[in-house]
Amino acid sequence: MITSMMPIPSELTILAIDTSCDETSAAVVRGTHVLSNIRYTQVAVHSEYGGVVPSIAKLHHELKIDDVTNAAVEQSGVKQNEIDMLAVTYGPGLAIALEVGISKARSLALEWQKPLIAVNHMEGHLLSVFADRFDVNDLNNNIETPAIGLLVSGKHSELVLINGIGEYKKIGETQDDACGEAFDKAARMMGLAYPGGPEISNRAAKYRDNVLLRKERDQQKLYVCAYTTSGELIDRLPLPMATSDNLDMSYSGLKTAFKHIVNSAPLTDERIGELCVLFEAAALDVLVIKLTKAINIYNPKEVWLGGGVGASQELRRKVNGVGDELGLKVRVANDINLLVDNAAMIGIAAATIANRLGIDLNNLDPDSLIRNKVYVGAKYLSQLDRDPGLSISNS
Numbered sequence: 001m002i003t004s005m006m007p008i009p010s011e012l013t014i015l016a017i018d019t020s021c022d023e024t025s026a027a028v029v030r031g032t033h034v035l036s037n038i039r040y041t042q043v044a045v046h047s048e049y050g051g052v053v054p055s056i057a058k059l060h061h062e063l064k065i066d067d068v069t070n071a072a073v074e075q076s077g078v079k080q081n082e083i084d085m086l087a088v089t090y091g092p093g094l095a096i097a098l099e100v101g102i103s104k105a106r107s108l109a110l111e112w113q114k115p116l117i118a119v120n121h122m123e124g125h126l127l128s129v130f131a132d133r134f135d136v137n138d139l140n141n142n143i144e145t146p147a148i149g150l151l152v153s154g155k156h157s158e159l160v161l162i163n164g165i166g167e168y169k170k171i172g173e174t175q176d177d178a179c180g181e182a183f184d185k186a187a188r189m190m191g192l193a194y195p196g197g198p199e200i201s202n203r204a205a206k207y208r209d210n211v212l213l214r215k216e217r218d219q220q221k222l223y224v225c226a227y228t229t230s231g232e233l234i235d236r237l238p239l240p241m242a243t244s245d246n247l248d249m250s251y252s253g254l255k256t257a258f259k260h261i262v263n264s265a266p267l268t269d270e271r272i273g274e275l276c277v278l279f280e281a282a283a284l285d286v287l288v289i290k291l292t293k294a295i296n297i298y299n300p301k302e303v304w305l306g307g308g309v310g311a312s313q314e315l316r317r318k319v320n321g322v323g324d325e326l327g328l329k330v331r332v333a334n335d336i337n338l339l340v341d342n343a344a345m346i347g348i349a350a351a352t353i354a355n356r357l358g359i360d361l362n363n364l365d366p367d368s369l370i371r372n373k374v375y376v377g378a379k380y381l382s383q384l385d386r387d388p389g390l391s392i393s394n395s
């Protein structure tokens with residue numbers, strides 16, 4: 001007989017879905033172990049607009065969600081009846097895009113009669129660092145807190161204080177554009193393709209040896225200055241808010257200054273390469289300066305790096321450098337598909353939530369589970385709604 005005294009299955013098998021922006025993604029995880037992670041990227045569709053168009057994103061999610069979900073189950077090697085739970089991103093993100101994933105997850109939960117966990121996309125980015133690393137039961141024994149999370153994507157640039165899995169507080173964020181968005185806009189100014197991050201970082205990697213970078217102060221402002229190897233100034237960019245006391249960031253001043261530079265001289269391949277080195281250094285140094293400030297204030301034991309900009313080798317090098325210098329462990333997923341938007345990270349977050357709540361599949365209490373955003377049965381599933389402006393502090 002099955003009783004609630006049975007051990008809680010530590011490695012739940014979860015089908016997760018994320019449609020928060022312009023990737024239609026579904027994944028199957030077993031605990032933190034990724035069995036499949038399918039991503040259909042809409043980048044080509046949005047590239048002619050230089051950014052994501054919500055109505056077009058929604059349409060393409062609708063076109064792809066069934067195929068992507070089926071492919072995730074098929075590729076995982078797991079049979080449908082072995083899936084214990086569903087998980088879906090409910091925010092932050094584009095409202096009409098989130099709705100597509102929620103609707104799909106809700107209908108599968110109803111059809112399969114399984115619980116559905118609603119997950120904060122930013123918690124997913126944060127916990128992506130644990131993919132395939134530890135069993136979910138062992139996580140708490142393997143991390144040292146407090147930790148600082150640095151989350152950098154196309155829509156977010158934030159610093160998070162982590163006091164334990166599920167205990168997060170946002171301690172700094174961008175006041176205007178996100179870091180990834182700034183890369184995308186800077187690339188567009190130079191006529192490069194969308195998304196701009198990889199475009200800029202690939203060109204910067206080729207030209208890095210031709211450019212010497214130095215930080216210089218001019219009155220109260222801090223600048224990144226780029227020189228040729230023979231010592232001629234190429235240009236300089238301000239590091240906005242670098243000298244302010246708080247942990248907030250800003251990218252709009254950097255963007256305006258960069259536009260001015262781009263328009264000041266003809267854009268040869270060489271000039272573009274040099275400007276990519278300069279822009280990348282300035283955009284990433286803002287993060288490193290604020291991360292270092294956060295470390296000095298909160299004295300964490302670890303740094304967790306998540307989000308699409310984490311795909312930047314240069315950012316990883318810089319953050320690892322901070323970790324080495326200050327004696328902190330730096331955690332980051334080693335697969336780019338886990339850094340950019342993906343559903344596996346949502347499944348991993350759901351696995352930690354299920355573990356934390358001690359969910360016993362044989363003894364579910366829908367009334368109490370809904371308080372933790374776990375939905376069981378038609379009555380409760382109908383109450384799940386998207387929350388486009390959700391913050392990591394609400395997890």
Ligand code: KG4
Pocket residue numbers: 021152153154155156179180181183184195196197198201307308309310311312313339340341
């Ligand atoms: O996490 P993500 O896939 O989507 C959001 O949640 O926003 O992040 C996408 C962002 C884009 O702005 C893209 O330009 C940036 O990540 N990105 C990079 C790199 N690869 C992707 N930025 C800088 N360097 C990169 N190598």
Ligand code: ZN
Pocket residue numbers: 121125153154307308340341
């Ligand atoms: Zn994201």
